[in-house]
Amino acid sequence: MPKQLKKRFIRGLSTLFPKQVASFAYGQLTNPQVKKLRPHELTVLEKAQKEIFPFKDFSIQLYKWQGGQNSILLIHGWEGQAGNFADIIEKLHTQNYTIYAFDAPSHGFSSHGKTSLFDFTELVGVLIRKFGVSKLISHSFGGVATTYALFTNPDLVIEKYILLTTPDKFSERIADVSQQVGITEKVKHRLIKRLETETPIPIQDLNVSEFVKNINVAKSLIIHDKNDRIIPIHRAKNVHKNWKNCDFLEIEGTGHFRILRTDFVLEKIIDFL
Numbered sequence: 114m115p116k117q118l119k120k121r122f123i124r125g126l127s128t129l130f131p132k133q134v135a136s137f138a139y140g141q142l143t144n145p146q147v148k149k150l151r152p153h154e155l156t157v158l159e160k161a162q163k164e165i166f167p168f169k170d171f172s173i174q175l176y177k178w179q180g181g182q183n184s185i186l187l188i189h190g191w192e193g194q195a196g197n198f199a200d201i202i203e204k205l206h207t208q209n210y211t212i213y214a215f216d217a218p219s220h221g222f223s224s225h226g227k228t229s230l231f232d233f234t235e236l237v238g239v240l241i242r243k244f245g246v247s248k249l250i251s252h253s254f255g256g257v258a259t260t261y262a263l264f265t266n267p268d269l270v271i272e273k274y275i276l277l278t279t280p281d282k283f284s285e286r287i288a289d290v291s292q293q294v295g296i297t298e299k300v301k302h303r304l305i306k307r308l309e310t311e312t313p314i315p316i317q318d319l320n321v322s323e324f325v326k327n328i329n330v331a332k333s334l335i336i337h338d339k340n341d342r343i344i345p346i347h348r349a350k351n352v353h354k355n356w357k358n359c360d361f362l363e364i365e366g367t368g369h370f371r372i373l374r375t376d377f378v379l380e381k382i383i384d385f386l
Contacts, residue, residue, distance in 0.1 A: 135303035138296050143227050145192040145219055154196035157203060166215075166243075168236055172224040174216045175240075178202060181209035185386075186246045188237055189214070190253030194221030197252065200374040201382065208383060213244045217258075230258065230283065230319075231311055238262035238269065247272040248386060252373060253344065254280060256352075260321045263328035274333045275382055277372050278341055281348040283319035325356040333359040334385045336378060343369040360385075 150158070161176035176195050185205060187198045195214035205212050217236060218228040237258050241249075249271055251259045256279035263269055280286060287308075291301045305316050312319070325333075333356060337349040346363065353361040367375045 132303065135296075135300045135307065138290060138300065138304045139307055143229050145228070147194075147221065147225075148192060150194070150196040151199075154199040157199035158196050161214075166240075168218065168239065169232060170224075170226060171218040171228075171232075173218065173236065174222040176212075176214045178206055178210075178212040180206060180211040182211070183209065183248070184211040184213065184244065184246045185248040185250060186241060186244055187212065187214040188249065188251040188255035188259050189217065189220070190251075190255045191233075192220070193252060193255070196221065197370075197373055198250070200379060201250065204379045204383060208386075213240070213246065215240060229308075229311055230254075230261075233258040234261045234265070238266045241266075241269055241271075249274045250277065250382065251275075251279070252277045253369065254286075256280065257283065257286075257319075257321055260324040260328060261319070263330065264324040267327065267329065269329060271328075271330045272332070273386060274330045275385060276333065276335045276349075276352075277378070278337050278344050278369060279321060279335055279349050279352055280344050281321050281351050282317075284316055285348065287316065322352045322355040325352060325359070331358060334362065334381075335359060336362045336364060336372065336381060338367045338369065338372060339363050339365050341369045 158176065161178050164175040164177070166173040166175050174195075187195065187201065189195060189197050194216045198214060202212050202214070215236070216223040218232045219225045241262065247270065249259060256276045259274070263271065287301065287305060291304070296304070309316055335349050335353050337344075337346050339346050350361065353359050362381060364372070364378065367378060372378055
């Protein structure tokens with residue numbers, strides 16, 4: 114079925130069966146699709162020390178590339194996985210970093226099941242403590258999970274944090290999914306009410322631009338492509354505007370995903386660290 118025809122069909126169903134369509138949209142937000150890794154990404158993962166870490170009902174795949182005393186944790190995006198950082202891992206390894214990464218619940222090579230932002234967030238906080246790192250790199254939605262984890266764990270102190278693209282408001286993510294799926298405003302409100310049963314914070318307050326006002330990060334850098342089609346750059350700029358000690362680098366030619374494997378971006382990462 115063509116995309117636009119499918120959206121019109123779902124919009125019609127939203128009017129007739131709002132509860133069922135809200136459940137469908139909820140599934141889109143809580144069941145990430147696993148994307149195939151490139152051969153190079155798999156090769157880099159094969160070089161890691163691996164550990165299975167129990168977390169809630171999940172078996173989380175952890176990775177470690179042993180280096181020197183400087184250590185760093187990499188946090189992938191929604192529907193991403195540790196292997197997406199392959200080029201960054203290799204670059205960091207040339208600088209003698211010990212690198213930690215993981216596949217979030219229901220992502221990559223971790224076990225699968227219904228998950229959410231809040232599982233992801235909680236795990237990030239747990240792993241920062243487990244690995245004892247003070248440097249972080251996140252990609253995309255990983256920035257939401259990480260800043261929320263730091264917000265809810267104010268004792269965690271981070272020296273340097275790089276965000277390779279970042280969303281801002283979780284409500285914008287819901288609006289994006291609603292637009293993609295084609296649901297009505299009424300169904301979107303049903304979806305929000307269901308999501309709010311999982312968090313003590315109202316959806317409208319789940320904003321990176323608010324979290325960053327109250328997290329212990331000494332120095333941060335946001336790198337964002339001005340033509341990013343997944344996350345518009347104005348969202349990242351709003352985060353920057355509200356974050357003390359944060360630099361912003363606007364780039365072009367990488368899009369949302371090639372930013373992870375573009376040479377001049379890798380050099381900027383090393384320079385900042």
